[in-house]
Amino acid sequence: MNIIETSSLEKIFQAESVETIALRNINFNVKEGDFVAVMGPSGCGKTTLLNILGMIDDWNTGSYFLLGQDVAKLKEKQRTILRKKNIGFVFQNFNLIEELTVYENVELPLQYLGWKKKARQERVSALLEKMQIAHRSNMFPLQLSGGQQQRVAVARAVVANPPLILADEPTGNLDSMHGEEVMNLLDALNKEGTTIIMVTHSQRDAAFSRRVVHLFDGQIINENLNKLD
C-alpha cells in the first residue's frame, strides 16, 4: 500500500517579480515500509519536496495523498493533527528546543498528542534508554555534542511511533562516526517497519536506503533501487 502518492505536483516560488519553479511534475509514490533517499544538487527542490510531504509547506498544482487522505482538502488544523499522529521529522540542524531538556524535547510530541503523564514517562524513558541517551535526559541541547543532539532529534521523531519519518540531511552536521550512528538508527527503525524518506547529499547515507530518487531542477530525473531485502 502506498503511504504517499503525488501526481503532477508543482511548486512555484514567487519573489517580487521573479518566479522560480521549485518542483515540476512530481509523480512520487512511497510504499509502506520503504526507505527512500532523495538526492540531487543544492537548490534542486529536495527540501521543498520533503516540506510538502510533511505538510509544512504548500504546493501550487497537482495532488498529494498521504495515508489515503487528499491533503489538499484538509484544513490547517486537520493537517496538524494528521502530521502529529503520523510523521516524525529529523533535520540537519537538529532543531531541538533550547529551553527544553533532552527529556522534555522528546516528550513534547506526546504532550501535543495529549498523552497522560505516566504513559509519557514510560515511553520517553524507554526510548531514551534504547537510544542510549538516558544518562543525558536532564541536560539541555546546548550541553550535548552534535551526534547526541541528533540522537535526541531522532528519538523525538519516533517517540509517538509515527509510520513515516522525514529526514532532511540528518547527518549533514555530523562527523562520519556520529553520522553513521544516526544512519544505523534510521536503518533499524526502517527494519522495524517505519517508512523513511531522507533527503541527502551523501552517497554513503543513500546506501542505507532501498530506493534512490534523483531530482534535478525540480524534476525527478531517475529512480533506482538500491538494495533488495
Place this chain on the structure above:
Amino acid sequence: MTGNYFKVGIRVLVRQKGYTLLNVAGLMLGIAVFVFIYLFIESEIRYDRFWSDNEKIYRITNEYSLEGNSEKIALTPFRLASDLRNEFQGVEEATNLFFTDPADENDVSTITWNGEVFEIPDISLADGSFFRIFDYHFLEGNRDSALLKPNSIVINSTTAKKIFGDKPAIGNKLRTNLREYLVTGVIDMRQKPSHLNFDAIVSVSSINEKELKNLEHDYFWMTCYTYVKLADTVNPDDFEYRFNEFERVGEAAFIQEEELNMVGSMQYFIESVSLVHFNSGLMYDSPTNVDVGALYVFAVIALFILLTASINYINLATARSLKRSREIGMRKVLGALPRQLAFQYIVESLIITLIAFVLALALVEWLMPQFNQLVDKNLSLLDSLVSWEIFPFGIVLLALLSILSVIGGSFPAFVLNSFKPAHVLKGTSFSSGKFGKQQFTAGIMRHFLVIIQYMVSIGMIMATIIVYSQINFLKNHELGFDAENVYVINVPRDTNFRQHINQSMDLLANHGSILEVTSTQNVPGYTEGKMLFQVGDTNAIPVQTINYFGVGYGFFRLLNIPLISGRYFNDFPGDDTATGFILNEAAVEFLGLDTVVGVPFNYAGKKGGKIVGVVRNFNSSSLHREVDPMVFLLTPHVSRYIMVKAAPGRLEEAELHISDTWKKVTSGGTLHMISLQSKIGSLYSGDKKMLNLFFYFSLFVVFISSLGLYGLSSFLIQQRTREIGIRRVLGGSEKQLITMLALGYLKLVFLSGLIATPIVYFLMNKWLEGFAYHISIHIGYFIVSILLALLVALFTVLVRSVKVVNENPSVALKVQ
C-alpha cells in the same frame, strides 16, 4: 501542559536576563505610575459616597444674574432650608451649614476649657436636621438631639482629643468669645472624605433672636450651604422647578417690601451630594473640590504610561520573534496548535507582568510618602487593597494583570503564528518571500508603536515645559500692588482684641524694621465678598452686585496701590465709614460712569454715601481671573487681618519684633502670620502640583520609552552585526555606520514630535484659556521638546551601535 508552559516560560526569561530585565523594569514603572494615579483618582471619587442615603441627598446652589453680571455660587440664603422643609412634600429633611472661610486656614476661633485656650479652625453652625442627613458616626451623644437646643456644640474626634484627651467630652462646657456651649456630641470624621469640613458645629438656635430674624427674612443674603434629603418618590428635576417657582414669589415680595430696584434673576440648582466634590466652578465652595477635567487628564496619562510600557514588551517580543522563529516552527511541526503557541506566549507575558506587578506594588509602597507629599494627600496602598467602598482595587489589579498579559502575549503570538515552519526551519533568508513580508509588516508595526510611545513622551515634555513657563509667567507677572516684605496676621476672633486693635498696631509699628501697619477686613489672595450696591441716592438705578473689599486706613499706601483720582480714605475714624467708597478702574468701567468722584454711591437701599476715589486695577485674586470690578469700603471695626510691611533687608528683625509684640498684646496667644507673597503663591498651588506631576510623569514616560528603544534598537542592531561587518570590510567608516544605524530611530522620534505638536498645542491652549493672563504658546517650546527627545533617543541608540560598529569585522562576519 500548563505547568510546562510556566516551566518553559521561566527558563526563557532566565536565559534572556537582559531582555527580561528591560521588560520588567519598564512594566514595573508603568504599573507603578498607573497605581499612583489610580489611588489618587480613587481617593477623589470616594468623596461623599458613604452617607447611608447618599443618592437621596442633594445640595442647593444658585446662579444669579444682575445687570448682566452673573455668578454661580455655592451659598444660599439661610431661609431656604426652612422653606424647603415647610412648603414641599417629599422633602424628608433640609438643613443648612453656615459658611466659614475655607480658604484661610489661619482663620481660627479660640475655645477655652478649664482655663486652657485651644484654637479651633472651623466652627460652623447648623440646625438639628444636619446630623439626620449626614449620618456621621457619633462616638458620644445622640444624632437626633445633638443640635436641638441653643448653645449646643458637636465636635469631631480630633478636636475632642485635642481638648479632652482620652476623657469623655460630652457634658463639658466650652467657652468661645461669644458664649458658653455644652458639648452634646463627638463625631468620627476620619476615613470619611467629604466636601464638608468642620471641626465643630454649634446649634443655629444659639444665634441671637434679632440676627436670626434678619437671616430668616432675607432672600439675598447668601450665608449658608443648603442640603436636602428627598423622598424616593420625588423627581429631582421636577422638585428643582417647583421650588424655584416658589422662591421667585417670595423674592418678588421681598424686593417690593425692601424697595429694592433689582433687575435680574436668581436660579437655584440641585446637585447630588456625591457630585459636589467635582464641582469646581462655584464661588465660596469647598477648597477641596477638584476639577473633574484634571482627573480625566490624569486618567489618560495613566493609561498612556501603561500603554508605553506595554509597547516595550510587545516590540521587544515581536523583534525577538526572529530569534524564536525556529523554536516555534519546530513546535508547529511537532503538532502544536495555534492556541497552544499563543498560550505559551501569554504565559511568558504573564510571568513578566506578574514580576513587574509585585515590584511595582513594592515601589508604590516605598514611594508613597513622597507621592502623598506631592499631591497633598494621605493615600495608602494597603487601605485601598482591602477597601470595598468604591471598586475593589484588588480586582482592578487582577484585571490589569490579565489585560497586560494577554495583550503582551498575543501580539508576538500573532506574529509568530503566521510563520510557515518550512521557511524558518531551514535557513530561508529572513528577508525574502512571504516570510520577509511578514517580518516587514511586523517591523512597520514596531515603528508605529515606537511612534506612539514617543508621541506620548514628547507630548509630556512639551506640556511640562508649557506649564512651567506659564507658572513662571504668573510668578513674574505684575499684580498691581507691592506684596514684597508684607506680612499678614490673622486677628483673633475676640472682641476684646478688636477693641484694642489700634494700640496693638501702634506697638507693632513702633520698631525700626517696620515701615507700615494697617488693619483690614480683606487681603489680596484671600476670599472676597460680593454685595449689592446702587449708584445714586435713589433707587431709580437698579442694584448691582459687585465684589467688595473692606479695608482699613493705610491699606492702599501699604500695598502701594496708586490713586487715579479723588483721594484715599480719610485718616479720621468714622469719617468715610459706611459713606465713603473707593472704586477700581474695572468698577468704573463696569458701571459706565463718566464722572466718578463725588457721585452718590450706596449699599442697596441706603443713602448718603459717595465715591471718594478711584484706584488703579490690581489682581486681588489669582491670575486665573481678570481684575474684577471692586468697591473698597472702610471697615476698621471688622478687621480680620493686620498687615505689616517690613523694611527691606530687615525681615528677621521684623519677624522677631512682631512675634514678641504679639505675645504681649494677646497675652501669649498664637501668632498666625504668613507672608503675603507666599499667600499669593499658594493661589497657584494646584497649578504647581500639576507641574510637579507632569514633570515626574514625563520623566517616567521618557525613561520607559528609552528603555524600550534601547532594548529594541540593541536587538535589531545586533541582528545586523554581520551586515555591519560586511560594510566595514567594504570601507564604511565608524561615523557613517553609526549615523546609518541611529538615523532610522531618530527619524521615528522626529516624526512622533511632529505628530504630537498640534495635539499638545490644542490641549495646552485649552488649559491656558483657564487663565485670564497667560503666555502664548511659542514654537520654541515644541522645538526644544523634540530636540530633547532626539538627544535622549540618540544617546540610547548610540550605546549599542557604537559597540556593534567597533566589533572586529572578522568576528562580525562569523555571526549567523
